[in-house]
Amino acid sequence: MKTSRRQFLLRLSVGVGSSLVLSGVALADPANTLSETDPKAQAVGYKEDASKVDKAKYPAYAAGQNCGNCSLFQGKATDTYGGCTLFGDKQVAARGWCDSYSNM
Template identity: 35%
Template sequence: MKTSTDRRRFLRLTMAGIIGITLGDQILQRKALASEELPHLAEDDAQATALQYTHKSPHEENHCGNCMLIQGNEGDEWRPCSIFPGKAVNVNGWCSAWTAKPA
């Protein structure tokens, strides 16, 4: 009997933790989107370097402005990106994580 109770308690706590993490992440994303002035991502940032981020896309057709990972308000020059949390990327920029928006 004790094993069954322990298993249920474990599952209940695990699910509560997953829900908490998910909701916490959504709240942080909303705060990031609501923030008008996120720091701009520097090209020499470690994560930016790893993903070959540049403020000016080397590809005519592919840039942050038409990537499905960009967030924020359409028309803003610097916008949040889900790949670089807490930083804003230039809509004319590009990184190797670029993914086309679905049509």
Template identity: 40%
Template sequence: MPVARVNRRLSRRDFIALAPILGGLGCCTWAHADPLLKESAPEALAMDYRADASTVDAAKFPKFKLGQTCANCSLYAGDKGAASGPCGLFMFKEVTAVGWCNAWEKKA
């Protein structure tokens, strides 16, 4: 017995019903990605990002001063005391609170 094939186009109503589900799947995939910025990432290399400010070579980076970390930078948006948080410079990535990069600016 032959199987009946349904050759139906997706209606506007069906599309509107599916849109939130498909959008949610995209967000779930992004949420499971590693949010922590790696030093080897192209954007990190461009800004001389270091995950630990104590490893910054002050001779190589004259802008660096002892005590500068992502946690006390104006671009850092992490919670006080958190190990990492979002940075205004690196979209969709978090930086370590003890990190440093060449864009460091004193928090007001």
């Protein structure tokens, strides 16, 4: 049986996609990312960009703190988005911040 170019490319794309899933590389799904307007996010002052944290309202914030280096972040520090133990299946921005930040 001879494989056509189209079949080869289709199989290649399926194989690469499967490899990404199996290797743990996750692309952020916009429907699964935490929104700043989510009630749980608002309860802890979550911001997708830590540089936009209201420092008067959240005096515990310090420069350099972000979700990517928080102990609750379930991704790698180099991931753009990752899981957080606070928000279940929702992913947070690694450059984000919330009042539950912990580096312990």
